[in-house]
Amino acid sequence: MSNPLARRGFLVGGAVIGAGALATACTSNEPAAQPSPAAAQPTNAPAGGNDQPGKQITMGFSAPAADHGWIAAIAKNAQATAGQYSDVEFKPVEPTNDINAQISAVESLIAAKVSVLVLLPNDGQQLNQVARQATDAGIPVVNLDRIFPDKLSYRTWIGGDNYGMGVAAGHYIGRKLKDKGVADPVILEIQGIATLPLTQERSKGFAEALKTYGFSVTAQQDAQFKVENGNAVATNLLQAHKKVDAIWNHDDDQGVGVLAAIKEAGRNEFFMVGGAGSANAMREIQSGTSVLEATVTYSPTMASSAIKLARLIAQGKGMSDLVENQVPQSITLASETITKENVARYLPLGFES
Incomplete structure (x- = not known):
């Protein structure tokens, strides 16, 4: 490993x-x-x-x-x-x-x-x-x-709560897509280290939450909790899927690379949920101009x-x-969901990626 x-x-x-x-x-x-x-x-x-x-x-x-x-x-x-x-x-x-x-x-x-x-x-x-x-x-x-x-x-x-992280991310994505009336959405998942039990628990919770809305993960790839890997994986996934509805990225640190790849590709037709609760992810959420709309905590x-x-x-x-x-x-x-509505309350707890 x-x-x-x-x-x-x-x-x-x-x-x-x-x-x-x-x-x-x-x-x-x-x-x-x-x-x-x-x-x-x-x-x-x-x-x-x-x-x-x-x-x-x-x-x-x-x-x-x-x-x-x-x-x-x-x-x-x-x-x-x-x-x-x-x-x-x-x-x-x-x-x-x-x-x-x-x-x-x-x-x-x-x-x-x-x-x-x-x-x-x-x-x-x-x-x-x-x-x-x-x-x-x-x-x-x-x-x-x-x-x-x-x-x-x-x-x-x-x-x-690794399983709870996945559940929280799955409910945020599933509920939003269901409210938008999206059928058969393209949902991408960027994991951390795929071999770790914690990653497997996150993916399990995500899949089971999405299932309650009739949705499933379209493609899944791990980025090893690394910025450069997050960039490479996101680049590959975006090239492979010309239209995306939602992305869950397990880790806000590797999310720095993921967001950079998204901006480089000029893609914004989807929304994204992060994981862990970094300060920079929260600032992206707070801006209201990023595809990153939420992150689920692992503090x-x-x-x-x-x-x-x-x-x-x-x-x-x-x-x-x-x-x-x-x-x-x-x-x-508990894994809590941070959105634009409550991000100001969580920002003091954030860590810098």
Whole structure:
């Protein structure tokens, strides 16, 4: 599999702010403040409840290289949130897209006997065994985003709703085409990395949502979460289909290349839905002049929530909004649809591609 973690480029300060606000809502009884577009630096952790200093812990962190916006946002959100707590010693290892290098880095954290480990694997299947080594050594693992197949390899999983992304995109496209009275539409799908389970879940949700309108995907191709691939794939698809009604692009980072190809081809007879919720995609939506009309969220704020959950687990605490004494075994974030009508509210949470 070619560079299985390449996913996304750089982060605006607003994404860090948004991450802190979202994660606070997960772990505290205090209502989360609405993020301000003007905010540019992470705020201090609010006093009270689970955010009060507790037992000192050491938290290991490993993720892929930040060569795309979404992954860069993951790393920055994690660092910023960990820095809010005086009781957390944050130990990130060198980010890498090399499977063996990530395994070695995680092994170094196990040897260092960290209190808890937050791990976003390049590939859940290939890092499953080293995650299991951590849990067998008594180190709870918070599995972020790409899931390990063995539930014994992690204490808690937190991530986006990949199937829900597809469903949201499918309903937006299906409903709009049905309202326009379009019969037998040409619907194109540009995936991320086709071999990843998360991509397969997105495609499954998309196909099943479209089916409720009597529609199906006309052509599907993957772009590896890369800008240049997005450009090449979109160019090929547009050349192969002289008329298109709608496109769903799984990833706003590769969408930079997709949009460039669309503009180069001079095509605008269709509308497009993106995926993840990048700031540049939101600005395209906000302009009202782009074929990009919506994007469905897969927010890197999940990294901030993972840090907060890992801290609670290591300190033996539960989530104060829940009755149960321990953090849940899995948390799936909702995929929300961003359109011109609500984009101003989501823009502070965006990451730069």
